[in-house]
Amino acid sequence: xxxxxxxxxxxxxxxxxxxxxxxxxxxxxxxxxxxxxxxxxxxxxxxxxxxxxxxxxxxxxxxxxxxxxxxxxxxxxxxx
Amino acid sequence: xxxxxxxxxxxxxxxxxxxxxxxxxxxxxxxxxxxxxxxxxxxxxxxxxxxxxxxxxxxxxxxxxxxxxxxxxxxxxxxxxxxxxxxxxxxxxxxxxxxxxxxxxxxxxxxxxxxxxxxxxxxxxxxxxxxxxxxxxxxxxxxxxxxxxxxxxxxxxxxxxxxxxxxxxxxxxxxxxxxxxxxxxxxxxxxxxxxxxxxxxxxxxxxxxxxxxxxxxxxxxxxxxxxxxxxxxxxxxxxxxxxxxxxxxxxxxxxxxxxxxxxxxxxxxxxxxxxxxxxxxxxxxxxxxxxxxxxxxxxxxxxxxxxxxxxxxxxxxxxxxxxxxxxxxxxxxxxxxxxxxxxxxxxxxxxxxxxxxxxxxxxxxxxxxxxxxxxxxxxxxxxxxxxxxxxxxxxxxxx
Numbered sequence: 342x343x344x345x346x347x348x349x350x351x352x353x354x355x356x357x358x359x360x361x362x363x364x365x366x367x368x369x370x371x372x373x374x375x376x377x378x379x380x381x382x383x384x385x386x387x388x389x390x391x392x393x394x395x396x397x398x399x400x401x402x403x404x405x406x407x408x409x410x411x412x413x414x415x416x417x418x419x420x421x
Numbered sequence: 422x423x424x425x426x427x428x429x430x431x432x433x434x435x436x437x438x439x440x441x442x443x444x445x446x447x448x449x450x451x452x453x454x455x456x457x458x459x460x461x462x463x464x465x466x467x468x469x470x471x472x473x474x475x476x477x478x479x480x481x482x483x484x485x486x487x488x489x490x491x492x493x494x495x496x497x498x499x500x501x502x503x504x505x506x507x508x509x510x511x512x513x514x515x516x517x518x519x520x521x522x523x524x525x526x527x528x529x530x531x532x533x534x535x536x537x538x539x540x541x542x543x544x545x546x547x548x549x550x551x552x553x554x555x556x557x558x559x560x561x562x563x564x565x566x567x568x569x570x571x572x573x574x575x576x577x578x579x580x581x582x583x584x585x586x587x588x589x590x591x592x593x594x595x596x597x598x599x600x601x602x603x604x605x606x607x608x609x610x611x612x613x614x615x616x617x618x619x620x621x622x623x624x625x626x627x628x629x630x631x632x633x634x635x636x637x638x639x640x641x642x643x644x645x646x647x648x649x650x651x652x653x654x655x656x657x658x659x660x661x662x663x664x665x666x667x668x669x670x671x672x673x674x675x676x677x678x679x680x681x682x683x684x685x686x687x688x689x690x691x692x693x694x695x696x697x698x699x700x701x702x703x704x705x706x707x708x709x710x711x712x713x714x715x716x717x718x719x720x721x722x723x724x725x726x727x728x729x730x731x732x733x734x735x736x737x738x739x740x741x742x743x744x745x746x747x748x749x750x751x752x753x754x755x756x757x758x759x760x761x762x763x764x765x766x767x768x769x770x771x772x773x774x775x776x777x778x779x780x781x782x783x784x785x786x787x788x789x790x791x792x793x794x795x796x797x798x799x800x801x802x803x804x805x806x807x808x809x810x811x812x813x814x815x816x817x818x819x820x
Contacts (some may be wrong), residue, residue, distance in 0.1 A: 344505040374429055380778070381783070384555075396591060397570050397571075397589045399571035399573055400573070401572055
């Protein structure tokens, strides 16, 4: 069962090509306001995480997610 | 900070359109001349963006029935289906729709939005799962969000992706609702329902199909994509609208599940709104009968669809993936799409301008829909209005 750090590591890998140039990724990076992800890119991020961990991520978690930390926390809850 | 801050992007677009002297959203039909012609924003145009697929809006028999109901039953029911708003006509229409679809049960709603949103929000609740096509209509998204089930999307029309998502759900598929559409409203493409039904039968769950844009168009009886694909047995709930092929307003859900009769009293969009006016019900009942009596309307519709599709494709425009009564021209550049929408209106054709997020991708669309009531000459005039846009520029805009 993957834990918080496994999710965090994978999110960083996936986010790298998405994030605006010059922005340094960290747990507190905000996906939309800071990294500039569009709603379509957020969906793509979610899909890539689903495929990597072969898990189901319902859209319902999205309103609670602002930062990379929020996302990793929600994913850990889902897989637990 | 104010409540209005979040509307800034919308306010900016509106101001931009105002400055350009173009208002594509909520264009005013000043005078409707026929099912296919009107004066819109001061221009006499061929209507090529109405969803009036069978052209029944001015059908004398429908109008006569509506006028009779208006005179005999008044302007409105002034109440919910659950209280005083169920008249004999509502019950008769439910029976007629059930018979048409060869189903046991039917619920009539006040709008198509209320039908789709109501079924989506009620059938699956907290703890349940909804698996829906990513390009589903807003009424489906609104409904499932309201219901509180876990919502999982699969890639548009991608059955392998649907299967992957159902497999991941494991035993949860027992309380999963899969939602797809028959014909998708923006590009006019059809769901691969035979394959979707096969996957549903393999993994379990219930299947709801929104046939809003396919009623009266496909299948030997005109019941839609599920009938054409011969998989109606795998479809648990069919929802749709009276506001397109049937030329009125209202919605329905048909099913063989006997639970539907009790479920209707749990659907908030059925309970907490007034029922359709008697005149609406009366014209819809006649339109439903005429749709069955006149299969030639369907033939005419598809001939028109083919003519417009071939014409626009021949001009070099990027059209939808398959021929359909919805023919959408994709335009990458938003400003180009706005400018062309305006020029089309000046050239005598009204079409729908669709911009993201209403379009399925980051592209904009000039969405046309044809009607059985269009003559060949009218279809040619629509094509000619597009031709005047200079198709070589069309290709440039897409490069």
